[in-house]
Amino acid sequence: MKKIISYFIKYSVAVNVVILAFVIFGIIGILRMRSSFFPLIDSQIITISVAYPGAAPQEIEEGVILKIEDNLKGLVGIERVTSTSRENGGSVTVEIEQGEDINVILAEVKNAVDRVPSFPTGMEPLVVAKQEAIRQTISFAISGETLDLATLKQIARSIEYDLRAMDGISQIEITGFPEEEIEIAVRENDLLAYGLTFQEVAQAVSRANILTTGGNIKTETEDYLIRANNRAYYGKELTNLIVRANPDGSLIRLSDVAVIRDRFSETPNASYFNGNLAVNVEISNTNNEDLLPTAAKVKDYIEDFNKRYDAVQIDITSDSSIRLEQRTQLLVVNGAEGILLVLLFLSFFLNTRLAFWVAAGIPVAFLGMFIFAGGFGVTINVLSLFGMIIVIGILVDDGIVISENIYQHYEMGKTPIRAAIDGTMEVIPPIISAIIQRFWPFQLSCF
Known part of the structure; x- marks a missing residue:
């Protein structure tokens, strides 16, 4: 270790090249890092x-x-x-x-x-x-004073299609309403009038409402696929369904003996926002998606949507990006304050050039970390940001200890290079021990 430290102290060009490489590749590493609320964990x-x-x-x-x-x-x-x-x-x-x-x-x-x-x-x-590992990113409520649940659901589906078309958004869940179903209410008097039974009506619906394949027909020039696609998804599609064909050619259709309508199931499932019926939309991220850009795109869409419509409103109910942005801002502020305090106090008590290089070591160390963070699967999340905030204090403390000891050796009359080597090597062992003790206190206590 002494040879490495001595080499970089004697040859400043090598140090400048390393610092430049850290800056360039560190910035590239920051731009490539994804963000998530918690560290990424593969599904088990x-x-x-x-x-x-x-x-x-x-x-x-x-x-x-x-x-x-x-x-x-x-x-x-x-x-x-x-x-x-x-x-x-x-x-x-x-x-x-x-x-x-x-x-x-x-x-x-x-x-x-x-x-x-x-x-x-x-x-x-x-x-x-x-099971895909997903994490909630942002959720919002769609509501309106005069809108019923069916209209809200239709609006929510339209919003879902718009959001899915955006890059990086794949996990969208809509809740706040029961399942939809087609209700066929058979009229008893009409059944008796036409001589039908309830079982005949049920069998007619079952036989006609199908979606299946029937093989294929090969010819010398073309192949024909046989497919029966007659499945109904809305009540009006079943109106003309034939229940019985009489020998005289007359047809009895489903609408002749029953009332057909689309409705929600009887399971009670509704949500309200500010006293109005609402539909909730929750957007989550997978391990391959980025939290902060996703949240930014959704918030831009919500802002544009609220400007275009008055009868319906979108309100954000949960946003994981807020806490992540606050933690990132706290890291930047702490780092700037640490650099400023190091420059101020070390310049006052020691030497201005020494203070500059100690302060410069803080961002350079972080840029070096960002070079390798992406390769180890590290993301910008609340836990990694918390660790970075702690590391700022460690870097400032250790930088001050090393710089103060180098300056002490310089005051003894040593040359700048010799003072830098001796001052650094003298405090390296206790600094390493202090770092280990900070992160592995249990192992050291065993001794």
Whole structure:
């Protein structure tokens, strides 16, 4: 270490080259660093989603969940398996052990699920996927004094399409309203008048409302894909559905015997903002997305939206970027204050040139850190910023100790180069010990 320090003290050009490299590559590192509220953690959870319309929880447990759990037993790398059974579906959550490759475990879980000999008839295909690690970025409420819930939902869907078109925004969740459904209210008198039964009407809706493929037809020149696409998503699309065709050619349509309308389910699910009905939109970030740019884009969109519309208003209810920006501002202010105080007091008590280089060491040290931070997966988050704020104090303290000791050796009559070498080497061991003690107090206390 003494040879390295002596070399850089004797040859100032090498020091200037290193400082210049730190400045250039450090700035590039800052521009490339992503931001997140907390440090990025890779997902360690695999989910298996089960959809079985019309099934009771016990049927799903016995016919699906238990079979999957039996095949998962014995797989290496799995820490815990939990499951939930409910009406019309269920889920299996697989937690993997720390250090295991989730992509390898995901492939093994899929193979284990495929080895299940049989599933109940009518169950939809299982979905086995890695649970993406997402973190809330910003959320807002859409409300209006005279708007009903259906209109608010339509506006929220339009806003969702606009936001998804922006680069870096992929995770959007809309809440605050029940599920939509198509209600078919059959009139008993009309059923009797046409000689129909309720079962005939239900079967007619089931047969006609389909979305399926029927294979393909190959010719010498072209291939034709056969596809039946007659699924209805709105009530008006079922109005002309044929329930029965009579021998005389007359047709009985669904609208002749039933009232068809779009409505929300009876499950109570509504939210209010400032006393008005509201729809909530929450935007989250994945590990590949940047929190601060995402929040800035959303806030710009909200500001423009509120300028264009009066009947509907968007209000931000939660913004994770505010605390992150405040912590960043605190770091910048602390760093500027530290540099200023070092320049002022060291210039007053020691030497102006010495004070300048001690103060310059603070930003140079941070720029050196930013060069390597991105490669180790470090992001700008509340914890890393807190650590940087602490490190500012350490850099200032250690810089003052080294500079004061160098100046003391210089006052003894040594040459500037010899004073710099001897003064630095004399305090290097205690400085390193102090740094270790700050970050590993438990290990040192064991001695």
